[in-house]
Each structure stands twice: as C-alpha cells, then as structure tokens.
C-alpha cells in the first residue's frame with residue numbers, strides 16, 4: 001500500500017519529466033523524488049535510485065519510479081510533463097543529472 005501511495009503522488013503531482021532534445025528527439029526521463037531527481041531508462045528498465053538497486057539485488061523487477069512511468073504510459077501519458085531542449089544542451093544536461101546522483 002505504501003508504495004501505491006508514492007506512485008499516486010508522483011502521478012497526481014506530475015513529477016515525471018521527459019526532456020526532449022531537438023531536433024534529434026533524444027529523450028531523458030526523470031522522476032522528481034522527495035530529495036532527488038532520478039534518472040530512468042525504460043527500455044533498459046533502469047532507475048538511478050537506491051530502491052532500484054536493492055530491488056534488483058532481491059530479484060524483483062523494478063522500483064516505484066519505473067512503475068509510475070509504466071502507469072503514466074497506460075494513461076496515455078497524461079501525467080507526463082514534457083520539457084523541450086536543443087541538442088546543444090544535451091551533454092550539459094546529462095552531466096547535471098549524473099552529478100545530482102552523487103549529491
């Protein structure tokens with residue numbers, strides 16, 4: 001139940017962000033958590049949070065960030081916030097995401 005509440009909050013507060021870089025249309029997915037912003041890759045089924053790391057160690061499938069994105073997809077993306085950037089900004093953005101992980 002606890003996990004479901006967290007998923008609900010992420011969805012109702014539109015905390016899933018897709019950063020789209022133009023013109024290439026590369027995407028970086030993030031979920032804004034309570035303390036941190038987490039980087040996700042749905043195709044790799046990867047999330048940068050600690051919960052993901054430990055659930056994988058326990059042979060479970062994913063963390064609640066990935067589950068939130070999955071649900072948002074099923075809701076026709078209505079809970080996903082799209083932010084547009086240019087390709088020139090891609091490297092800098094990726095670096096800031098990575099630095100944020102080690103805060």
Ligand SMILES: [Zn+2]
Pocket residue numbers: 038047048049050051052063064065066
């Ligand atoms: Zn996660």
